[in-house]
Amino acid sequence: MPVASDVEEPATDVDAAGEGLPINEVFYSLQGEGTLAGVPSVFVRTSGCNLRCWFCDSYHTSWEPTGAWRDVDSIIEEVHSHEQANHVVLTGGEPLIHEESIELLERLAADGYHTTVETNGTIYRDAPIDLASISPKLASSTPTPDRDPKGEGEWEEKHEQNRIDMDALSQMVDDYETQLKFVVTDASDLPQITDLVDRVREATATTVADDDVLLMPEGMTREQLDGTRSEVAELAMEYGYRYTPRLHVDLWNDAPGT
DSSP: OOOOTTOOOOBOOTTSOOSSEEEEEEEEEEOOSSTTTTOEEEEEEEOOOSOOOTTOSOGGGTTSOBOEEEOHHHHHHHHHTOTTOOEEEEESSOGGGOTHHHHHHHHHHHTTOEEEEEEOSSOOOOSOOSEEEEOOOOGGGSOOTTTOTTSOOTTHHHHHHHSOOHHHHHHHHHHSOEEEEEEESSGGGHHHHHHHHHHHHHHOSSOOOGGGEEEEEOOSSHHHHHTTHHHHHHHHHHHTOEEOOOHHHHHHTTOTTO
């Protein structure tokens, strides 16, 4: 999932009624994270999110949503223009807050695309999803007063209350091929991760293997990753989980649209 921290787009009121989907950007790049890292993909990034992680790497889809309302036809047309790609990544923000995402996924499936949906796992949708890349949010993601990017503090309680929805998460794991991708800030996150994985295993009929659990270092720039990637890799080996890089950051640093 690429970084778009300084994208300049017209403001979008994602709470207002609009035609289609509020789109922050559509672009062609390499998948940077997860089991499909390195695969050429078209990214469709929606604007708007029901959570506010303090370290969000797409600030202009969450803290200050920007973009433009676009109909599904125009989005599909732009996806088709990237003829090299057979994979489409629907990301955000949180793309599943938008009911119109179902229509987009249905159209992409009908056209033969493999679809990955990058989601925080708090909203379930019945849609043709080939890979649900679920990133449950840990307590370390909560925008406490000393970590709130806007310094307002209004999201701390709401984020903490809503960051895990076990019903939605377990239904998604049972219905789709999934990977559980955790952003790790440091070793103190691991007890919470193992506890949450155990809870998912208890709540689902699907086998969740350790290989389905991915640890990803927190960091939006190469410099930040230099301080976290080695520790997270060591933690992955210690706990038997899979390590995932942030390939797009390694290749392009924090450039938007990559």
